[in-house]
Amino acid sequence: MPEEPAQQVFDLVVVGGGPGGYPAAIRAAQLGLRTALVEKERAGGVCLNWGCIPTKAMLRSADVLETMRDGAEYGVLADNVRLDYPAVLERKDRVVKGLTDGVASLLKANGVTVVDGHARFVGPRTVEVVATGEAPLGEGGPRYNAPPAPDGRPQARLEGNNVIVATGSTPVLLPIPGIDLPGVVTSDGAFLLAEVPRRIVIIGASAVGAEWATMFNAFGSEVTMVELLPTLLPAEDEDMGRTLARSFARRGIKVQTGRTVTGIARPDTRRKKGAAPALRVTVADPDGQHPEQVEADVVLVGVGRRPNTGGLDLDRAGVATDQRGWVEVDDQLRTNVPGVYAIGDVTGKVLLAHVASHQGLVAAAVMAGHEERMDYKAVPAATFTHPEVASVGLTEAAARSAGHDVVVGRFPFSALGRAQTYGSTEGLVKVVAERRYGEVLGVHIIGPGASDLIPEGVKALRLEATLNDIADTIHAHPTLGEGTMEAAMVALGLPVHTAPPRRSAAGRR
Ligand code: FAD
DSSP states (O other), X not given: OOOOOOEEEEEEEEEOOSTTHHHHHHHHHHTTOOEEEEESSOTTHHHXXXXXXXXXXXXXXXXXXXXXXXXXXXXXXXXXXXXOHHHHHHHHHHHHHHHHHXXXXXXXXXXXXXXXXXXXXXXXXXEEEEOBOOOTTOTTSOOTTOOBXXXXXXXXXXXXXXXXXXXXXXXXXXXXXXXXXXXXXXXXXXXXXXXXOSEEEEEOOSHHHHHHHXXXXXXXXXXXXXXXXXXXXXXXXXXXXXXXXXXXXXXXXEEEESOEEEEEEOOOOSOBTTBOOOEEEEEEOTTSOSOEEEEXXXXXXXXXXXXXXXXXXXXXXXXXXXXXXXXXXXXXXXXXXXXXXXXXXXXXXXXXXXXXXXXXXXXXXXXXXXXXXXXXXXXXXXXXXXXXXXXXXXXXXXXXXXXXXXXXXEEEGGGOHHHHHHTOOOOEEEEEEETXXXXXEEEEXXXXXXXXXXXXXXXHHHTTOBHHHHHTSOOOSSOTTHHHHHHHHHHTTOOSSSOOOSSOSSOOO
């Protein structure tokens, strides 16, 4: 009989080293808790390995390519500008490695014990660690959602006075006939494509789908986006989705909103000379009317995730999940089992890296005895399309349906000196406020640098700032940030750099 590993006891055992788990482990260690972290792939999770960072590295290549192609506009001439896709992937890998190595060093420097392998519960606050099984997409593919090795015998047994479940989420394939055909990929599989697809259909126009559309369009693919809801980025304010759709159309991306993919087929598997057999994608209205066939070499499913709890044996700890399997937590990230917390995507709250990180810091503080709670009112979101989209707070429609007397200010980037000098004038800043006191309820930006501009909106919401607070704040000139100040002035009915309104909006006190 092989010997069972001795049980090691920690103040905290974190399962999963993504942007939720690793900051939680670091903070807990800083607060004096003896902390272990179990990770079955590489520190950094989906975000650093298969999500936020690799897509942004590749989008930067797309950006450089577009800028070089447009060089003549800036008086910079370059001949023979072309894409070296393998080099794009290599650069992406270097960026990922630099950051994941950095996280590993930080864990070590903070005295966190890192255990390599797949953790599963064997009791309320005890996990055993076994070897990780095969990567679902094969060698070189993601392992964050790999099952435990079938014959994996326990390599370690860790007991925590506290345990944090931070195992993230994993893509789901929609129930569409033909979804399992070769050539149909999720975002995970898209990273494994060795070349840029000539034609690609992207299902779902949320952030993930829209970013891949941006990237492959810049790299030269014929891109068709299919979105069931009426606008792109359906979670965003309608002005953002509509403006993005116009911009995508100008770039040659075929946008089909209010439409759905009803089937995927590979009608002819005989290879024509030199050409891979194509997928035939049927796109139709939600009721199946007006079907249209679109040929594609790759279909990318960009929507749908489920909690990554396979092989975790949550039931052996007694941790409750909701009907769809997301781990239920309160505003201090506590599950129903005393001492067991959950953070990040696995909670299904807001599937964003910065939310996972914040939850991790709050959970670590709570278990160290501090009185902290999650507040989801001022959570920013950013989508790194060209042009970028970023937002915080209520959309105009949500503010109205919540019963607010709403005033809105829109300011176009085309009226902003910095955007003109930068050569990027698409988009606008939109500020949503309530009329009586001018309290800012939401800020929505589509345009250059949107993701770096949104913190002003986040602070405005957190500090319950008014339109006057933003309009009266001196913004450096010429900067893109002036757009938020100008949008606040528009909402107040006192615009300086756009035409005056017919009647005053919120009114300045
Ligand atoms: P994860 O990052 O999924 O980490 C979970 C970790 O747990 C993994 O490392 C996994 O290996 C490990 N693990 C799982 N089970 C076990 C187990 N049983 N034992 C041991 N280890 C285990 N968010 C943003 O905010 N901005 C973006 O720009 C952005 N871009 C994205 C782009 C793409 C293509 C995708 C797919 C996602 C993107 N996201 C983005 C979302 C973001 O990646 C997630 O919200 C974030 O990674 C969630 O963090 P997490 O710590 O909860 O889980």
